[in-house]
Amino acid sequence: MGFGQIQPRRLSDDIVARIESMILEGTLKPGERLPAERTLAEQFGVSRPSLREAIQKLVAKGLLVSRQGGGNYVVDTLGSTFSDPLLQLLENNPEAQRDLLEFRHTLEGSCAYYAALRATEVDHQRLRAAFEALQTCYTRAPSKISRAEEGAADASFHLAIAEASHNAVLLHTIRGLFDLLKRNVVTNIGGMYAQRSETRDMLMSQHRALFEAIIEGRAEDAREVSSRHIHYVQEVLSEAQREVERTARAQRRQGL
Secondary structure: OOOOOOOOHHHHHHHHHHHHHHHOOOOOOOEEEEHHHHHHHHHHHOOOOHHHHHHHHHHHHOOOOEEOOOOEOOOOOOOOOOOOHHHHHHHHHHHHHHHHHHHHHHHHHHHHHHHHHOOOOHHHHHHHHHHHHHHHHHHOOOOOOOOOOOOHHHHHHHHHHHHHHHOOHHHHHHHHHHHHHHHHHHHHHHHHHHHHHOOHHHHHHHHHHHHHHHHHOHHHHHHHHHHHHHHHHHHHHHHHHHHHHHHHHHHHHOOO
């Protein structure tokens, strides 16, 4: 039996593997600029020629882009699930909004479950910061904060949960859907606040319960709270839609 020679692994391949791992785990984000070559070489403990060779390989793979005089960046389209035109179509279609809520029900429940099981102290700190930013939005009068700002804080909280799940597929799915998720929240809260006066207090309570379940490591509770949260949103929006339909019928009967 013959045995082929083992080819030594190039140092640049080890650097490629490290950077790929950082992208996959979410440490390096789409559009993020890498440190300067000298700094990055020192952090990795490698020579600058080996680092340059690794960067060239990552550029060829479509993971990085080098800008003349501007450094190296993770490609900003990495993980983009939907194009801007498709985002607009989904945002303006009521059935698509319903579909997104159903999708969120499954996705966010899993993120919450695994975050409760796996979150580290660093994850807890990031999650607490996102939660406090969202609570700050809730404590401000609706007239003093835009829906866009509140929607961004809500989406960022759920993204922090996805990061704490330590599941690369869940994380990159949520990141790829971030703009759509943010727009969905903005659309939802407008209709919900108009439909029920207690909605803001209810959302505040639900998010607090979700945060506490994750921090305390109660995985099944975290998934259940996430499920109840989405069910509540679906219930209020369905109620609002039925009200719109009843109003339209009444106006048609009067010939308006």
